[in-house]
Amino acid sequence: MKKRFLSIVAVAMVVMFLSVGSVFAADGAGKNFISNKVGVGFQGMVAGSFLNGLSARGWIGDRVGLEGSVFYGKADIEATSGGYTDETDADLWMLEFKAMYALVVRDFSKFYIGGKIGYGQVNVSEGGFDAIDGEALWTPGVFVGAEWSFPQLPEVGFNFDVGYSAVLFNPTINGNEDVDIKMHGVNATFGVHYYF
Numbered sequence: 001m002k003k004r005f006l007s008i009v010a011v012a013m014v015v016m017f018l019s020v021g022s023v024f025a026a027d028g029a030g031k032n033f034i035s036n037k038v039g040v041g042f043q044g045m046v047a048g049s050f051l052n053g054l055s056a057r058g059w060i061g062d063r064v065g066l067e068g069s070v071f072y073g074k075a076d077i078e079a080t081s082g083g084y085t086d087e088t089d090a091d092l093w094m095l096e097f098k099a100m101y102a103l104v105v106r107d108f109s110k111f112y113i114g115g116k117i118g119y120g121q122v123n124v125s126e127g128g129f130d131a132i133d134g135e136a137l138w139t140p141g142v143f144v145g146a147e148w149s150f151p152q153l154p155e156v157g158f159n160f161d162v163g164y165s166a167v168l169f170n171p172t173i174n175g176n177e178d179v180d181i182k183m184h185g186v187n188a189t190f191g192v193h194y195y196f
Helices: 002-024 127-132
Strands: 038-047 049-060 064-081 084-105 109-123 135-138 141-150 153-165 178-181 185-195
Touching: 038 064, 049 084, 049 185, 064 109, 109 153, 141 185
Parallel strands: none
Antiparallel strands: 038 049, 038 185, 049 064, 064 084, 064 178, 084 109, 109 135, 109 141, 141 153, 153 185
């Protein structure tokens, strides 16, 4: 139920951003607050589970942006064998890299699209799941998002992204179980960065 609710909210946000894009199609009159700057800060990811991350984000000119984040948290692992399903929590750390292109640039906001790739490792310390300790996963995806600031505090940027991620993760336990990590599908990230 919770995952379905988050999916509905994410889709609604995407539709809202796309529907108001034409209203903001004209560029702002002044220089954008974060053009040619690099920021560091917090990035959080809601992808089935919640992951906390340290992030660096920068914009080359007004339109091209790059971001790198290191996430750590708990993820839900599910193994199915012979009709029987077992679940547990796993420790997950992940490196994620994003490339962004701003479609709309205003004085204190940007609306952008982008692509991302993540690499991580899963560690489990419970029962039969021990066999997937240190297993690697890849998470390619696409997203839309916005970053904004307030005129009174222009060096702090707030961002919110909604997108779709696939998960390339297929370990086996005892040679026959189907193992899934619940991170694929619609997900969201949000963050705060201080720009220098």
